[in-house]
Amino acid sequence: MLKLEIRPNILDRKRKLVINPDMITYDDSDWKDVPNTIFNKDEVEGLRFGIEPIKGYAFTIGRRYYIDIRGFEDKVIKIRFTSLCSIRKKELHKRYVDILNALFNTHQENIINRYIDSFNKNSFVEILGTTFKSDTVILIKDHEIPYTDLGFREYIGYYALFSKSNPKIYKSYNYLKDWNSAVVYSISKLLLAES
Numbered sequence: 001m002l003k004l005e006i007r008p009n010i011l012d013r014k015r016k017l018v019i020n021p022d023m024i025t026y027d028d029s030d031w032k033d034v035p036n037t038i039f040n041k042d043e044v045e046g047l048r049f050g051i052e053p054i055k056g057y058a059f060t061i062g063r064r065y066y067i068d069i070r071g072f073e074d075k076v077i078k079i080r081f082t083s084l085c086s087i088r089k090k091e092l093h094k095r096y097v098d099i100l101n102a103l104f105n106t107h108q109e110n111i112i113n114r115y116i117d118s119f120n121k122n123s124f125v126e127i128l129g130t131t132f133k134s135d136t137v138i139l140i141k142d143h144e145i146p147y148t149d150l151g152f153r154e155y156i157g158y159y160a161l162f163s164k165s166n167p168k169i170y171k172s173y174n175y176l177k178d179w180n181s182a183v184v185y186s187i188s189k190l191l192l193a194e195s
Contacts, residue, residue, distance in 0.1 A: 002102040004095060009082045017079065019102040024069060026077045039071045044107040046070035049100055050157055050176025054084065061085060065096045066176060069103070104182075112186050119187070127184050130161070130171060132191060137161070139171040147192060159185045 001020040008015065015027040016036070024039045047069055054062035062084035069077040079099065083089045119125040124133045131138040136146050139161055151164045159181060162170035173181035 002098060004099070006079065006081055006095070008080045010084075017099070019099070019106060021106045024077065024103075024107065026079065028077055028079075037075070037077050039069065039075075039077065041107065041110065043071040044069060044111065045072055046179035047103060047108060047111070047182065048176060048179050049182075050174075051096070052176070054082070063089065063092075065092060067096070067099055067103070068179075069107075070179060108182060111180065112183055115183055115187060116190075125187070127180060127187065128173060128178055130184060132187060137188070137191075139163075140169055143169050145169065150188075150192060152188060152192070154185075161188055 002018070004017045005014040006017055007013070016025070017027075018025040022041050024044065025036050027036045029035075029037075047067075049067045052064050052066065053060040054064055062082060065079075065081050065083075067079040069079075071077075081092055081095070083092045115125050115127060119132060124131055126132075133144075136144040137150055138144055143163070145163045149164050151162050151167075153160045153162070157176060158172050158174045160170055160172040161184075173184050175181050
């Protein structure tokens with residue numbers, strides 16, 4: 001269980017975040033009288049996260065941390081915090097990692113298991129326009145790639161799957177922009193390990 005108080009920026013008030021195996025609660029309203037947003041365990045549908053630099057005229061002046069949690073009916077908890085001029089950079093980065101670890105250990109595993117159950121029932125699953133079948137994966141329409149020919153690359157902000165025999169057939173998944181890109185990462189690693 002993780003309990004934190006987050007101040008999104010210097011001028012904002014502290015907001016309470018609670019992550020436990022049964023639910024996620026966050027004070028994401030600008031008004032104190034509005035109740036906290038709550039997602040129960042089975043309501044968490046997607047996750048995206050990332051860090052973006054804040055660029056000044058000639059150099060980077062800070063970082064902005066993003067964590068978005070999507071529930072059913074497209075309800076989204078947006079967790080944001082900012083470090084300017086390296087003030088609280090280490091503290092905020094540690095907090096960012098702690099939140100992601102708590103989400104991965106509690107709720108991300110449930111999302112992955114839902115997709116794996118769907119894969120086992122139907123012998124295929126589609127995530128972010130990528131179709132995983134029992135022996136092949138479809139990254140681009142009409143191009144089935146066997147798992148023996150499937151390659152992957154991990155980068156800081158994204159993950160890419162590609163055909164080893166024809167690297168022009170590829171697809172990248174951005175952790176900050178694509179919902180459940182970490183699920184694609186986990187399922188592709190699992191299926192590649194089995195093949």
